Amino acid sequence: QVRLVESGGGLVQSGGSLRLSCTASGMTGEWFGVSWYRQAPGKDRELVVSSSRTKTNYVDFARGRFTFSADDAKNTFYLQMNDLKPEDTGVYSCALYVFEGTFQGQGTQVTVSS
Numbered sequence: 001q002v003r004l005v006e007s008g009g010g011l012v013q014s015g016g017s018l019r020l021s022c023t024a025s026g027m028t029g030e031w032f033g034v035s036w037y038r039q040a041p042g043k044d045r046e047l048v049v050s051s052s053r054t055k056t057n058y059v060d061f062a063r064g065r066f067t068f069s070a071d072d073a074k075n076t077f078y079l080q081m082n083d084l085k086p087e088d089t090g091v092y093s094c095a096l097y098v099f100e101g102t103f104q105g106q107g108t109q110v111t112v113s114s
Contacts, residue, residue, distance in 0.1 A: 001026050001100075002024060002025070002026040002027055002096065002098060002100055002101075002103045003024070003025045003026055003103070004022055004023070004024050004094055004095075004096055004103055004104065004105035004106075005022070005023050005025075005105060005106075006020060006021065006022050006092065006093060006094055006105045006106065006107055006108040007020070007021050007023070007108055008020040008021045008108060009091075009092060009108030009109045009110045009111075010109075010110070010111070011111045011112075011113065012084055012110075012111070012112055012113070013112070013113050014084065014085055014086055014112055014113065014114050015083055015084065016084050016112070017080070017081060017082045017083075017084065018081050018084065018110060019078055019079070019080045019081070020036070020078065020079040020081065020092055020094075020108060020110070021076055021077070021078055022034070022036075022076065022077040022078075022079075022094035022096070022105055023074070023075060023076045023077075024075040024076070024077075024096055024098075024103075025075065026100075027075055027096075027098055027100075028098075028099065028100065029098065029099045030053075030072075030098070030099075031053075031070075031096055031097065031098050032052065032053070032097045032098060032099075033050065033051060033052045033053075033096075033097040034050075034051050034068070034070065034077045034094060034095065034096055034097070035047060035048075035049065035050040035051070035094065035095045035097075036048040036049045036050075036068065036077075036079045036092060036093070036094050036095075037092070037093050037094075037095065038088075038090040038091065038092045038093075038110075039090050039091050039093075039107075040087075040089060040090035041089075041090070043090075045093075046059070047059055048062050048066065048079070048092070049062055049066060049068045049079065051068050051070070056068050061087075061088075065081065065082050065083045065084075066079060066080065066081050066082070067079070067080040067082075068080075077094055077096075079092065079094075081110075084110075084112045085112060086112045086113065086114045087112075088110060088112050089110060089111050089112050090109075090110060091107040091108065091109050091110070092107055092108055092109075092110050093105045093106065093107035093108075
């Protein structure tokens, strides 16, 4: 069973940065895709970034501020978030697409104060 654990969230002031990590265990092969989502209080979950091994797509609010990266040796996926704004507050979670199926983590809380 593939398991995902996110970390790196916390409280940061507006304009600050955080690097989120999503570490996978139980994988038996390569990953095909990774997505990061976020859910703000009282709102629906929304896509932040979606990446295959060859292409990464950012949604409008993430482009230019957020950067996705992957470390295959560590089975870990990162989301570097810069110039954070209060509206970036929410629970950030990752989804991993592998041979065994699609798996989602529990998320990590990001709170940006003004």
